[in-house]
Amino acid sequence: MNFKPGKKVVLEKLADYPLMPASLADMTHNFTGSWRNMRPVIDYDKCINCGTCWKFCPEPAIYIEDNKVNVNYYFCKGCGICVSECPKKCITFEEEGK
């Protein structure tokens, strides 16, 4: 995965503030993956590469690389939508920290 998170900007003094409540850069420093209790894991033996999980992921944390779907765990928040939408039921949901 070719991903480099953006820099988190700290607003220390009034002069650092943007005009409106907006981020100073993109939000790639905001790792929603830290919310995750359950981790989706793809079983590539059964995956037919239909892209359904890629379409449904709300983050979107599923990306396509080398013609394969992959989960970006920096951002996957563990909602389980991909798990329930996969037509081949080949994404398992595993408890984090086990």
Add this chain to the structure above:
Amino acid sequence: MRKLLMGNHAISVGATLSRVQVIAAYPITPQTQVVEMLSEIVADGKLNAEFIKVESEHSAMAACIGASTTGARAFTATSAQGLLLMHELLHWAAHGRLPIVMANVNRAVAPGWTIWTDQNDSLSQRDTGWIQFYVADNQEVLDTIILGYKLAEKVHLPVMVNLDAFVLSHTYEAVEVPDQEKVDAFLPPFNPEWKMDVKNPRAFGGLTSSDVYMEFQYNHHEAMEQSKKVIAETCGEFEKIFGRKYGLLEEYRMEDSEYVMVTSGTISKTSRIVVDELREKGVKIGILRVRTFRPFPGEEIAAALAGKKKAFVIDRNISYGKSGIFYDEIKGALYNKGMNLPLFGFVIGLGGRDVTPAHLHEIVDYGMKHDRPTEEIIWMGVKK
């Protein structure tokens, strides 16, 4: 060019001359003609704008917020229940520092169901952080839309232009319609530094922790305070090009006055008849019209009332359990100036009940006969 325009069409012409790029609105009596005329202008290709038909006023403001976030000049118009339905998004537009301009045709709030004028719809939006103007004739309607964009885009705050239902919205008056070239010179295209831009992605209005939230509020308030100066400056620029003078307040025969009627909206114009008649009889009386309600020109009002004998505040609105709303705010503005002139608060004309010169004479008579008010509200014209 001089044209006969109803207030609603003066709004549409003002928005067209301002070259608005996105219009999102939902029709509501008494505002409907604003939207009707604009949709025709856009359909005829006379204005290069996107006209978004929406299912509610909440969506109308949401669409304006989206458009304005991308840097487009956005416009909407509404009234009463429609404005109330927008309430959540009014906060969003203002705290998001989006220079949207909206015309609100002041209509009383239901129930009982009503379409006639008073100011409780817009005054209920006092703390949403919008700049609020109250205008008194159709020329001022048109001019304040154009002025509104110039101001909004300078201070990054949305502007609400309020006009009386029917008394202005459906009444035809001679209006000087400025040339497009002049308006273009006054109001160049808007190209904000902060906007939604795919080449420079950022998140708008995301989660803001208590660590950083308060400073945005501080900045919003500061912008509002600053906008008083910017209103004066922008009105100056406007006067240079168009020759018409506006400000935070408007004074009528105030120079040597001892007594002052403090008004807003069209009642101010009816009051002129009364003041002229009283002047003939030697009563030294003038009118102070509050044109800008937010930012509130407290300092300026105090300065205008300094040395006067009595003032009569006339409110076509009410804060239940308190008083007329302008009355309350003006009283607050005088306290720390050590000013203690008798300030009478009258509530009149709710739900569009006519306010005639005879009623206004009655107000002045009452004020003259009493040393000081003993009540927060002196009700005018209630069948008791």
